[in-house]
Structures are given as C-alpha cells and as structure tokens.
Amino acid sequence: MAEKMATRQAYGEFLLKEGKTNENLVVLDADLSKSTMTGAFAKVWPQRFFNMGISEQNLYGTAAGLALSGKVVCASTFAMFAAGRAFEIVRNSIGYTGANVKICATHAGITVGEDGASHQTFEDLALMRTIPGMTVLNPADGPSAMKLLKQAIDMNGPCYVRLGRASVPSVYGKDADIAIGRGNCVREGKDYTVISTGIMLNEALRAADILEADGISLRVIDMHTIKPLDGDIIEKAAAETKGIVTVEEHSVIGGLGGAVAEYTAKRCPVRIAFVGQQDCFGESGKPDELLKKYGMTAEDIVKAVRELEK
Amino acid sequence: MTVNSDFLKKKATDVRIDIVRQIYHSESGHPGGSLSAADILTVLYFHEMNIDPKNPKAEGRDKFVLSKGHAAPALYAVLAEKEFFPKEELLTLRKLGSMLQGHPNMYKVPGVEMSTGSLGQGFSVSVGMALANRLDGNAGRIYTLLGDGELQEGVVWEAAMAAGHYRLDNLCVILDWNGLQIDGRNEDVITVTPVDKKFESFGFHVTRIDGHSYEEIAAALTEAKKMKGRPTAVIAKTVKGKGVSFMENKAGWHGKAPDLEQARQAIEELGGEL
The missing domain is CATH 3.40.50.920 (Rossmann fold)
Structure with missing residues (x-):
C-alpha cells in the first residue's frame, strides 16, 4: 500500500521547510490556515504570516503589493475563492503586473466532499490558464506537490497551484524527476x-x-x-x-x-x-x-x- | 517644511493645462476626476514625497498609488512636470504603442508604482506595500489616492479593515471627494457617507480638508506622518473639473474629451495656450 497524503498536507510541510532558508517568503491566508495548512508556518514565523481574514479580494491585492515590493508570497484560500471570487484581482493586480505571487489554492474539485456544490470548484484551471503569464500547476500527489511548489517558489512570476483536501496514495517517490512544463x-x-x-x-x-x-x-x-x-x-x-x-x-x-x-x-x-x-x-x-x-x-x-x- | 503656495499653484496650473491638452489630443479620457486631483498630486510630488526622477526605483523612496486609475492624465502630467519623462510624451496618451496607457502601467511609465484602473485594487495593493516596508524596516511611506465613487467597491473596505488591523501608520489614503461619479451624484447612485465615521471605525486617523488648498493638503500629510499605530485617511473636498469653468461640478465631464473649441477655452481659462 502506497503512502497516502493530501497535496495540501505537502504544501504545509513545504512551507515549513522553505521558511527555514528563504527569509524572503511571506505567507498569507484568509481565515483558513488550519485547512490550507499554512498554520504551521504561521506558528514558526508569525512575523512573516498575515491573516487577511475572510477577504479574498484583499488577500490577493495585498499579496500583489508585498510581491511587487520584493517578497515572494504564498497566498492561500480555497480554490473556489482564489480563482473564483478574487479572479479579477488576480488578473489585474497579479497577472497584469507579473507579481511574484504563488496562489496556493486548496480544496479544489469534487473531493472537497461534504461541503457540497458551493465549495466544489470545477472552473479554476479554466479561469487561471486564460491569464497571460500565469503558470498553472496541478500536482498528482504529495511528493510531486513538494517538487512543484519548490520550483514555483524559485521561479519569478505568478503561479496558480491547485491543491486538494483528500488524502491520495503517492504515485511518485521522493526522488521523482518532476519539472514545471514537462509532462x-x-x-x-x-x-x-x-x-x-x-x-x-x-x-x-x-x-x-x-x-x-x-x-x-x-x-x-x-x-x-x-x-x-x-x-x-x-x-x-x-x-x-x-x-x-x-x-x-x-x-x-x-x-x-x-x-x-x-x-x-x-x-x-x-x-x-x-x-x-x-x-x-x-x-x-x-x-x-x-x-x-x-x-x-x-x-x-x-x-x-x-x-x-x- | 514651509509650503510655497505660489510655486505649487504654478505647478498645479501647468499640470491642469497638460491634463486638458492630453485628453484633447487623445480624444478620450477622464478630465473631471483628473482636474479634481491635480492639487493633491502636485503637493505630493512637489512638496511631500521623497522621490528622485533620476532614480525612480531608489531604495527607501515614498510610493504613490493611483487607485482611481482613470485619473491617469493627472498622474502623467505631474510625472512629466517632475521630469520623470519628457513632456512631449503626453500627447501620445491612449494612442497605439504609447507608454501612456488609458490607465497607468507600472512597466511602461517611469515613476508609476502600480498598474491600476480596476477600482479598489490600488488600495489593496498599497496595504501589501505598507506591510512589506514595515517588514523590511523601510521608512518609505505609501500614499494612495481613491475616488469617492470608488468607495462603493467592496475591496476598499476589506483593505481598510486590514490597514486598521495591522496599524499601518506608513499608509496614507487620500480621498478625492468631488461628490460625482459617472451616473451622477454619489448620494443619488449609492450613498457612501458618512465617510469620516466609516474610516474612523476601521481604525484610521481621519482629517477633512479642502483638497484645493496647498497648505491644508500639506498639513494633513505632515500630520499623517506623525501618526503612530494608525493609518490616515485624508478626506479632501474637491471640485470635479476644478479650474475649467464649464467642467466644474459636472458629472458629464467624468469621461469625455473636449473638442477643439472647448479645449482652447479650457486652457485659456488656465492661462495657457493649446
């Protein structure tokens, strides 16, 4: 039986690892830090974590301002609100400016489960890939999510990273060869x-x-x-x-x-x-x-x- | 710093002439809200802000974000007046291939700090800039100009809540309170008042001033700098179309270009030549 892990879990672990060496990393959330897994980063580096409250538009506007001031920003909420509610802010303040914001959106798709239709996003990849210059990532499992997140942080420019709520068996091992842009x-x-x-x-x-x-x-x-x-x-x-x-x-x-x-x-x-x-x-x-x-x-x-x- | 009102008036008049000139040549644009903001921008760029046209990206500089991006002609005029770029560029406003886009683009125009146009976003981005400066121990201040109609955008209040919560005393929001928006008077479209009480309740220090008085604008900005632990909102009462008699207080001049005769008359009133 393969190891199981949710891609959002991988995101939380990635932030903890990256935060140690990358002092330029700032993490933002919109009152979902326990679900998106940014909470662990917040505990260790409270000065580099900003909870923007239930305000997804301002979450991404603020992320743009921090990024355009030289920070690399991971800004998280559920995919529904990141890609849906905040779309036009992501388009204009992050896409149009090429701001170095990583939109790490969790609870994507139908596997969000019990929360139902209002929270099940099926439109985010379509929306995000229409924005010029936006890199759009959708990792399959925990290990590949870790690799893709690291590459997303290390490249300059906006990225949308789609992450899931449910635990999934890992397909890849730790040393898998994964590169953005290469199937x-x-x-x-x-x-x-x-x-x-x-x-x-x-x-x-x-x-x-x-x-x-x-x-x-x-x-x-x-x-x-x-x-x-x-x-x-x-x-x-x-x-x-x-x-x-x-x-x-x-x-x-x-x-x-x-x-x-x-x-x-x-x-x-x-x-x-x-x-x-x-x-x-x-x-x-x-x-x-x-x-x-x-x-x-x-x-x-x-x-x-x-x-x-x- | 003493306020040299004669100097500022002369600069603001040049800025106004260039606003009319740009919009006449482009045959489109927003004269009303550009003219109402001209004095505020002039005080920011010629009196208050720590900026260097020769080094527009200097570390520690103050930043201005035009959240009401449609007042781009005012920003372009003041940047050209400040010699961020040659004045000849102004006549290319809104033309194909021009660096002077209908709404400001930060990568095309030296001195423009943020690409804006979609209302409310400049304020939100300013919150991020203010947080970044605080994290970096950067003394640069963030100034953001909002329109009164813009206050109807929900993200404005999300941003205000965050600015108050994080006690961003390096952020100063200036409200160009001309009372008019595209469809008419604010209170006939959607009431935004009382704005002072709203910003106060969001944790802002609030001052109300005459947005065409150089002394009052300068004093409000000085006061904002002294404020500790709170962002400032300067509510600047202005006249839409200020300086051009037939444009003043007319919502119809929100987004309309003057024809040749109107442009001539406007610039003549301002003491210049088309």
Missing part, C-alpha cells in the same frame, strides 16, 4: 493515452491495470502543468497511440481537456474523450462516492477508452 509519462503504452492532471492520476493508473487484463495497452501521462502545456508529449501520444482520454477533477470545459483539444486541433488532430465534471454542479457526499457519481473513476476512464475504440 510525465508514468506508464508506457501503445494503444491509447490517458492524460491525467492532479489527483486523478491514481484512477488513470488503475484504468490502465483494468484494460491491460483485456489486452489493451494504456499510456498514462501526468500533466501536472496545465500551463505552459507540454506539447511534445501530446504530439507523441497523438502519433503513437490511437486516441487520447483527458482526465481531470475539473469541468470538461476549459481545463486540461480544453487545453489538450486546443493543442491537438492545431498540431496533431486526434480523437479525444473527456473525463471530468460534465458541466454540472456537485453535491454533498464522501469524496469516493462523488467521484463515482460524477464520473471521475478508473471505470469511467475505461468506458471512455471503449468509446474511442468504437
């Missing part, structure tokens, strides 16, 4: 390709196991970076396999599926099936129940591959 082929295959983003990677790998038993070889790519998108790995998949299934805990409109479809339409037309939230709101429930009900499990990926086979 990872985590399983070779020759018939079809699944391009997965975020915590859907486990489901994608499980789907590959199921199909293998039926003699279908599935390539599995972890597209942890939605922007800049790794076009090479997509072109290779389009050329070497018969079709692509995109998998995301996000709307099938505008996120990973949208990005891959835009790319392939221009460069390498290929059949694509889209697994994700099918243009509807969610509801309360346990994460596993919700993934099943809203069609984001290995079985749904298998079904999508079968559709491509027809």
Whole structure:
C-alpha cells in the first residue's frame, strides 16, 4: 500500500521547510490556515504570516503589493475563492503586473466532499490558464506537490497551484524527476493515452491495470502543468497511440481537456474523450462516492477508452 | 517644511493645462476626476514625497498609488512636470504603442508604482506595500489616492479593515471627494457617507480638508506622518473639473474629451495656450 497524503498536507510541510532558508517568503491566508495548512508556518514565523481574514479580494491585492515590493508570497484560500471570487484581482493586480505571487489554492474539485456544490470548484484551471503569464500547476500527489511548489517558489512570476483536501496514495517517490512544463509519462503504452492532471492520476493508473487484463495497452501521462502545456508529449501520444482520454477533477470545459483539444486541433488532430465534471454542479457526499457519481473513476476512464475504440 | 503656495499653484496650473491638452489630443479620457486631483498630486510630488526622477526605483523612496486609475492624465502630467519623462510624451496618451496607457502601467511609465484602473485594487495593493516596508524596516511611506465613487467597491473596505488591523501608520489614503461619479451624484447612485465615521471605525486617523488648498493638503500629510499605530485617511473636498469653468461640478465631464473649441477655452481659462 502506497503512502497516502493530501497535496495540501505537502504544501504545509513545504512551507515549513522553505521558511527555514528563504527569509524572503511571506505567507498569507484568509481565515483558513488550519485547512490550507499554512498554520504551521504561521506558528514558526508569525512575523512573516498575515491573516487577511475572510477577504479574498484583499488577500490577493495585498499579496500583489508585498510581491511587487520584493517578497515572494504564498497566498492561500480555497480554490473556489482564489480563482473564483478574487479572479479579477488576480488578473489585474497579479497577472497584469507579473507579481511574484504563488496562489496556493486548496480544496479544489469534487473531493472537497461534504461541503457540497458551493465549495466544489470545477472552473479554476479554466479561469487561471486564460491569464497571460500565469503558470498553472496541478500536482498528482504529495511528493510531486513538494517538487512543484519548490520550483514555483524559485521561479519569478505568478503561479496558480491547485491543491486538494483528500488524502491520495503517492504515485511518485521522493526522488521523482518532476519539472514545471514537462509532462510525465508514468506508464508506457501503445494503444491509447490517458492524460491525467492532479489527483486523478491514481484512477488513470488503475484504468490502465483494468484494460491491460483485456489486452489493451494504456499510456498514462501526468500533466501536472496545465500551463505552459507540454506539447511534445501530446504530439507523441497523438502519433503513437490511437486516441487520447483527458482526465481531470475539473469541468470538461476549459481545463486540461480544453487545453489538450486546443493543442491537438492545431498540431496533431486526434480523437479525444473527456473525463471530468460534465458541466454540472456537485453535491454533498464522501469524496469516493462523488467521484463515482460524477464520473471521475478508473471505470469511467475505461468506458471512455471503449468509446474511442468504437 | 514651509509650503510655497505660489510655486505649487504654478505647478498645479501647468499640470491642469497638460491634463486638458492630453485628453484633447487623445480624444478620450477622464478630465473631471483628473482636474479634481491635480492639487493633491502636485503637493505630493512637489512638496511631500521623497522621490528622485533620476532614480525612480531608489531604495527607501515614498510610493504613490493611483487607485482611481482613470485619473491617469493627472498622474502623467505631474510625472512629466517632475521630469520623470519628457513632456512631449503626453500627447501620445491612449494612442497605439504609447507608454501612456488609458490607465497607468507600472512597466511602461517611469515613476508609476502600480498598474491600476480596476477600482479598489490600488488600495489593496498599497496595504501589501505598507506591510512589506514595515517588514523590511523601510521608512518609505505609501500614499494612495481613491475616488469617492470608488468607495462603493467592496475591496476598499476589506483593505481598510486590514490597514486598521495591522496599524499601518506608513499608509496614507487620500480621498478625492468631488461628490460625482459617472451616473451622477454619489448620494443619488449609492450613498457612501458618512465617510469620516466609516474610516474612523476601521481604525484610521481621519482629517477633512479642502483638497484645493496647498497648505491644508500639506498639513494633513505632515500630520499623517506623525501618526503612530494608525493609518490616515485624508478626506479632501474637491471640485470635479476644478479650474475649467464649464467642467466644474459636472458629472458629464467624468469621461469625455473636449473638442477643439472647448479645449482652447479650457486652457485659456488656465492661462495657457493649446
């Protein structure tokens, strides 16, 4: 059994580690420091932590001001409010100015679970990737989240990092080779390709196991970076396999599926099936129940591959 | 520091002439709220702020953020007057390829500290700048100009709450209180008063002044500097379109360019030539 960890947990641990050596790091939160895991940093470095209260617009405006004064800022709240409520501030005060703010947004997608539809974000990747200059990251597990967060901190400019509430089995080891902008082929295959983003990677790998038993070889790519998108790995998949299934805990409109479809339409037309939230709101429930009900499990990926086979 | 009102008046008049000139040439822009802010900006740039046009990014400088970004022509005029860039640039306002965008861009214009335009955000960003200066032990002060209509933005009050909570005494908000917004008088659109009580209750030191009196503006800024443990809000009563008779107190001149005849008359009233 693989080690389990939520990507937000990895974020909390990353901040504790980074804070020791990076005195320029300032962390902001909006009354969710216990949930987003910024609280541990706040305890150790209270002078470099600012709780902005339940004010997500000002959270990101203030983050911009600190960053434009030379700080590197991690500013956290739930993805719904970071990308949704504060969108236009993120666009104008962070995107347009290229401010060095890392928007570390937790509780993304349907696996936020019991809180229900008002808190289940399926739009954030779509919103964030339309902002010029915004790097958009969606790590699959704890170890890869750590690596991507470190690279995000070390690069200059705005980043959106999508993090989850639920614990997920770690796919990667501590020494995994992960780089922003480069998709990872985590399983070779020759018939079809699944391009997965975020915590859907486990489901994608499980789907590959199921199909293998039926003699279908599935390539599995972890597209942890939605922007800049790794076009090479997509072109290779389009050329070497018969079709692509995109998998995301996000709307099938505008996120990973949208990005891959835009790319392939221009460069390498290929059949694509889209697994994700099918243009509807969610509801309360346990994460596993919700993934099943809203069609984001290995079985749904298998079904999508079968559709491509027809 | 004594206030040289004659000098400031001369500078402010030049700034006003350049505001009208820019907007006439660009055939678009916001004269009303630029003219109302001209005296405040003149005192900031020619009397109060520690800034160096030859070294616009100098460590420890004071920073000004134009939260009401549509008053860009006033900021551009005062920056040019202060020799951050040549005055000839002013006539390129809002034209394709110009550094003088319709709303200020911090990377295109020397001396512009923040790209603004979407109301309320400049204030919020100023809170971050003030926190950063405090963390760094940087004595530079942060000045932010807000419009009165801008107070209707929710983020203004989020920012005010944070500035009060964090006791940002290095932050001074100046309110260009001309009473008018695009659709008419503030109180007919959405009442924003009482502004003094609002800012006081958010933990601000509040002063009310005549926003066209150089002495009063300068005194309010000096007082703000002495304030410990509290940010300051200077409520500056102004006249929209100030200095041009036919623009004064007219909401219609919020975002409209004068034609040739109007521009001539406006500049003549200000004692200049188009």
